[in-house]
Amino acid sequence: MAVCSSPGCVKSDGVEVSPFDPDAELVDVAHCATLAVARECALVLAAKGIVYSIVRNGDEWLLCVEPHQKPEASSELRAYFAEAPQNVPSPNPEPVLERVRFWSLSVVAWGMLMLSVLQAERSPDWEGRGILVSNAVISGGEWWRAVTALTLHGDVPHVLANLGSGLLFAGLLIPRFGQGVTWLFVLLSGALGNLCNAWLYMHEVHRSLGASTAVFGALGLLSGDALTAALAHSRGYSWWRWVLPLGAGLALLAYLGTGGQEDRHVDVLAHFWGFLMGLPLGLLGGFWRPRESAGQFGQTLCGCLAIGGIVGAWWLASALGTVG
Secondary structure, eight states, rough: OOESSSSSSSOOOOOOOOOOOOOOOOOEEEESHHHHHHHHHHHHHTTTTTTOOEEEEEEEEEEEEOGGGHHHHHHHHHHTTTOOOOOOBBSOOOOOOOOOOOHHHHHHHHHHHHHHHHHSSSHHHHHHHSEEEHHHTTTTOOOTHHHHGGGSSSSSSHHHHHHHHHHOOOOOHHHOOHHHHHHHHHHHHHHHHHHHHHTTTSSSSOOOOOOOOHHHHHHHHHHHHHHHHHHHHHHTTTTHHHHHHHHHHHHHHHHHHHHOOOOOOOOHHHHHHHHHHHHHHHHHHHHHOHHHHHHHHHHHHHHHHHHHHHHHHHHHHHHHHOOO
C-alpha cells in the first residue's frame, strides 16, 4: 500500500485535489495507467462526496483517499467500472512485475554457435543423422529430426542470419511470455513446422536444415499475441483493427522468408509452416499471459523442457537414427 504525502495541495502536473484534513495521511485506492483514467476515477469519488488526491508515481498515477474512506471508494470504483472492464484500474494493485531479464538470449546464442562448431568438427554423419529428411520422418518414424534439424546450418552466414532475426523476435516475446515459455513455444513452433513440411514432401526425399523455421515460428508467436490484444479490445472498432497484426506478420514473412531470386536454397514452405504453427501458440500465450501466471517454477520448467527436447532429440538421433 502506497502512502500519498502532502494532502490538500496541488500535485505535480497541475492536478487539483479536493480538500482534506491537513493532518490526514492518504492511502492509494487505485493505480491508473494514464492521467485521463485517474481523473475519470476521481469524478466517480467526487460524485459520492469522497475527497481524493491524484499523485504521479513513475509511469502510473495513484488515486488517494483518507484511510477510513478506502472501503467505500473501492466499492464505488468497482461498481462504476463493472460496465466498462477494459478501463478498470486495479483497486487492490498487484505487485509490480520484476524487471524483465534477457540473459537467455546470450545462452541461446552461445548454444547455437557451439552446435555449429560441433557440426563443422564432426564427421558428415553428424549432419546426416540430424538433417530433416521427409521420408525418414514420415515413413521411418524418425520424428526427432524435426528438432535436430533446427540446430544445424549450412554455413556461417546462415547461422548469423538466424541468430540476428531469431534473437530479435525472442527479445520481443520475452517481456510478454517470460523466458522459459518463450523458448519452449519457439522450439515447438519450429518442430511442428518441420513436421508439417516433412508431411507435405512425404512422397519424395526432401532435405532441409536450419533454425529459420523456428525463427518464423517466433514471428507467428508475435503476430498471434498481437492479434489476441486486438481481439480483446475490438469493441467499437472496425474489422481491420484485428486483421492488421496478421497482415503485418504475413508481410514480414513474405519479405524475409522467401529469399532473393538468386537464392534457390531457401525452404519457403518451411518458413510458412513455422509461422503458421507459431500463430495459434501466440494466441494461446496472449490469452494465458504466462509471464504473470506461470510463475518462476513454470518458467523454469518450460525452459528445462526446451533444453531437454533438444538434448533428447539428439540422443535419439545418435542411438536410433540412420544417416540421411
